[in-house]
Amino acid sequence: MSTTEIDRQWTTRLRRRVAGKLPPDKLLPDTQPTYVSSWIYVFGVTTMAALTVVIATGCLLALRGPQWWHGSSVGHFVNSLHLWSVEIFFFAMVIHLWGKYFMAAWRGGRALTWMTGVVTFLTSIAAAFTGYLCQTNFDSQWISTQAKDGINATGAGAFWNVLNMGQMLMWHIVLLPIAAVALTVLHVLLVRVKGVVPPFEERPKVSS
Amino acid sequence: MKTKSFRPDVDAPDWKGGHSPYDIVKEGVIALVVVSLLTVLLAVVFGSPDEPALTIKGWSNSDPMDFAATALSELNGTSGTAQYGAPYNKAATGQQLGPLTLAKWVGARIPINTVTDFIIDPLKSVTDQPILTSDLGEWAMASTSTRSQWVSAYTKAANHMTIVNGQLVVPTANDGPVPLMMSDLLQMARLGALDQALVTQKGFYTTDFTLPLLFLADGTYMSNIAQKQHLTGDQWGMMNETGNYPGQAWLWLYTFWYQVAPFNSSGNGDVLVWGLMMLLSAGLAFTPFIPGLRSIPRLTRVYRLIWREHYRDMQ
Numbered sequence: 001m002s003t004t005e006i007d008r009q010w011t012t013r014l015r016r017r018v019a020g021k022l023p024p025d026k027l028l029p030d031t032q033p034t035y036v037s038s039w040i041y042v043f044g045v046t047t048m049a050a051l052t053v054v055i056a057t058g059c060l061l062a063l064r065g066p067q068w069w070h071g072s073s074v075g076h077f078v079n080s081l082h083l084w085s086v087e088i089f090f091f092a093m094v095i096h097l098w099g100k101y102f103m104a105a106w107r108g109g110r111a112l113t114w115m116t117g118v119v120t121f122l123t124s125i126a127a128a129f130t131g132y133l134c135q136t137n138f139d140s141q142w143i144s145t146q147a148k149d150g151i152n153a154t155g156a157g158a159f160w161n162v163l164n165m166g167q168m169l170m171w172h173i174v175l176l177p178i179a180a181v182a183l184t185v186l187h188v189l190l191v192r193v194k195g196v197v198p199p200f201e202e203r204p205k206v207s208s
Numbered sequence: 209m210k211t212k213s214f215r216p217d218v219d220a221p222d223w224k225g226g227h228s229p230y231d232i233v234k235e236g237v238i239a240l241v242v243v244s245l246l247t248v249l250l251a252v253v254f255g256s257p258d259e260p261a262l263t264i265k266g267w268s269n270s271d272p273m274d275f276a277a278t279a280l281s282e283l284n285g286t287s288g289t290a291q292y293g294a295p296y297n298k299a300a301t302g303q304q305l306g307p308l309t310l311a312k313w314v315g316a317r318i319p320i321n322t323v324t325d326f327i328i329d330p331l332k333s334v335t336d337q338p339i340l341t342s343d344l345g346e347w348a349m350a351s352t353s354t355r356s357q358w359v360s361a362y363t364k365a366a367n368h369m370t371i372v373n374g375q376l377v378v379p380t381a382n383d384g385p386v387p388l389m390m391s392d393l394l395q396m397a398r399l400g401a402l403d404q405a406l407v408t409q410k411g412f413y414t415t416d417f418t419l420p421l422l423f424l425a426d427g428t429y430m431s432n433i434a435q436k437q438h439l440t441g442d443q444w445g446m447m448n449e450t451g452n453y454p455g456q457a458w459l460w461l462y463t464f465w466y467q468v469a470p471f472n473s474s475g476n477g478d479v480l481v482w483g484l485m486m487l488l489s490a491g492l493a494f495t496p497f498i499p500g501l502r503s504i505p506r507l508t509r510v511y512r513l514i515w516r517e518h519y520r521d522m523q
Binding site: 028029030031032033034035036037038040042045046048049050052053057069070076077079080081082083084085087088090094099101102103104106107108109110111114115118119122125128129132135136137138139140141142143144145146149150151152153154155157158159161163164165166167169195197198199200201 | 216217218219220221222223225226227228229230231232233235236239240242243244246247248250251252254255256257258259260261262292294295302303310311313314315317318414415416417418421422424425430433434437439441445449450453454456457458459476478479481482489492493494495496497502504505506508510511514515516517518519521
């Protein structure tokens with residue numbers, strides 16, 4: 001096999017592209033710009049840590065099925081862990097979002113990073129909402145019967161039936177978590193590729 | 209090479225300052241440990257709510273009059289579900305977003321006939337009741353106009369409906385098999401058989417609770433309980449959950465619109481709120497490209513709090 005042939009391989013091209021965009025010292029940096037010095041930066045990693053706990057506790061709930069936690073004190077405690085990790089997740093994520101807004105973190109070619117963050121936020125809201133729908137208790141009954149009117153009014157209720165517990169459970173434990181994690185990974189990779197946005201400066205110039 | 213003007217809300221200068229040590233792995237591990245401990249602490253201290261699900265059996269025993277009135281509304285077509293429109297039926301146009309009738313366009317893709325699905329089919333599942341079987345046969349053989357006359361007569365007589373010793377008592381009228389059907393439906397509900405009949409119409413295995421939930425929602429039993437739990441729409445609705453828990457606080461903006469005009473009084477309130485939230489969500493996602501919105505961070509100078517050490521060092 002010639003060198004030219006190897007150079008033309010999709011695998012070779014992909015490896016070179018990835019290595020060029022995201023070399024190891026960018027993916028796992030050991031230094032950071034000195035301006036990255038504020039408590040607000042803690043909330044990004046806190047969000048990811050909370051997401052990890054949310055998924056771990058959700059997996060524990062999945063071990064015994066969606067109704068286990070009603071009749072087991074251990075199950076109820078795991079449900080409590082799942083609930084509070086979700087609350088921490090959203091608390092951290094919202095502060096992270098507002099912090100990034102006031103940094104205008106989309107500057108310098110980081111618009112896609114911002115947009116993936118917003119879409120992750122919206123996807124997470126849908127994931128949490130479906131969780132409330134498949135608790136199989138009064139909250140599920142009330143929230144689903146109230147929510148149906150809003151979703152039906154858009155036409156989406158014909159395909160995404162919030163009264164169908166089985167459908168909502170599958171969205172909650174499979175589709176939406178996959179989407180949320182994939183978006184989070186993409187978001188973090190974009191942060192590593194572009195770096196953390198620098199502070200505002202007065203009258204700088206850029207060239208093209 | 210030409211130089212273009214610097215756009216402070218779009219462009220960012222290259223960082224030419226210093227760097228400091230940063231252990232990203234250590235930071236992640238510490239965050240995970242802290243969040244895990246905080247989660248355990250909150251779970252131990254506060255737990256989580258678990259109000260048992262309502263059943264039609266519980267409803268029909270606790271408030272048989274409300275159940276009977278709701279069942280009658282399913283029969284005579286005056287219930288919320290019977291008059292809903294898409295995706296359940298074609299009884300109404302549904303909500304409109306300006307000229308757009310989105311739900312109607314999609315159509316009745318989850319077809320529900322309240323007479324068949326809530327009354328007749330469940331009663332058909334009852335066995336060893338020859339009188340009921342005979343009455344259901346009479347109903348099936350009757351013309352549409354005859355059925356309407358029976359239901360109208362029964363509806364009129366039901367103004368004086370009472371429950372005596374758990375039995376539905378309605379003054380005599382020219383209403384054919386309807387009194388026995390409704391009486392047997394109440395007995396079926398009180399024994400718990402209707403809960404099962406509503407979820408097993410498509411077979412043994414089921415995860416779809418559309419029918420019993422719509423039936424429950426058509427009555428006032430569930431909404432009265434929700435009212436006591438501060439869960440109704442004018443009480444910031446579904447962002448709350450039972451008990452003193454934060455619920456879905458992140459839905460505050462969505463729920464907020466339901467508290468104010470014109471959304472809280474419009475017949476199209478739901479679709480208006482959804483339309484507005486879609487617009488706001490798109491605005492948030494496309495903030496980097498929206499002049500004015502993307503300038504707020506620079507103009508408010510909140511960033512000086514975030515990067516105060518950097519600006520102090522610059523001075």
